[in-house]
Amino acid sequence: xxxxxxxxxxxxxxxxxxxxxxxxxxxxxxxxxxxxxxxxxxxxxxxxxxxxxxxxxxxxxxxxxxxxxxxxxxxxxxxxxxxxxxxxxxxxxxxxxxxxxxxxxxxxxxxxxxxxxxxxxxxxxxxxxxxxxxxxxxxxxxxxxxxxxxxxxxxxxxxxxxx
Numbered sequence: 001x002x003x004x005x006x007x008x009x010x011x012x013x014x015x016x017x018x019x020x021x022x023x024x025x026x027x028x029x030x031x032x033x034x035x036x037x038x039x040x041x042x043x044x045x046x047x048x049x050x051x052x053x054x055x056x057x058x059x060x061x062x063x064x065x066x067x068x069x070x071x072x073x074x075x076x077x078x079x080x081x082x083x084x085x086x087x088x089x090x091x092x093x094x095x096x097x098x099x100x101x102x103x104x105x106x107x108x109x110x111x112x113x114x115x116x117x118x119x120x121x122x123x124x125x126x127x128x129x130x131x132x133x134x135x136x137x138x139x140x141x142x143x144x145x146x147x148x149x150x151x152x153x154x155x156x157x158x159x160x161x162x163x
Contacts, residue, residue, distance in 0.1 A: 039087070039106040042135050047162075048085040049077060049142075051104040054154060055118045067147045068117075078144040083162045084121055085137045088129070089113070096128025102138060102156065121154040129161065137162040 056071035089101035102121045105114035113120065123138055140159030145152055 039133060040135055042085050045085060045137070048083045048137060051086070051119060054121070057118050057153065068153055070144060074144055077142050080142055081139065082142045083137055083139045084156060085135060086121070087135055088132060090131055094128070095130065097131055098125050098128040099123065106133065117151055117153045121156050122152050123159045124155065124157045125159045127160070
């Protein structure tokens with residue numbers, strides 16, 4: 001089940017990237033269920049890892065595939081306890097979300113992700129959290145993946161809402 005969800009996530013990322021490259025990315029108009037929802041911007045916090053740090057990655061070609069090449073700043077976070085701030089993107093239809101995506105930007109299209117893999121973190125929460133449109137801060141152990149077959153760059157495990 002997990003591998004199917006992650007494969008779907010990669011397919012969506014690929015489709016969104018292709019649409020953006022062609023200048024026809026979907027989701028530029030808010031769907032009806034999001035009209036009237038006001039997304040609060042992420043507040044500036046000194047205690048969270050900034051998304052601009054996680055974005056310090058390049059894709060390099062290794063034979064027939066592309067793999068991420070991270071900056072030293074990113075590698076320094078591998079297997080460290082960190083705080084990340086972002087928006088929840090659910091991966092399951094349930095009241096409580098125990099596995100979800102934390103994103104730099106809010107999701108405005110139910111079929112699209114708001115950015116590339118450098119702006120998304122797969123979160124495995126200690127306890128399920130109620131879905132919210134509000135930004136949240138999660139604390140947990142960050143893993144940086146060099147060549148994950150699912151295309152995930154970052155995973156936060158043993159995660160819980162930060163104080």
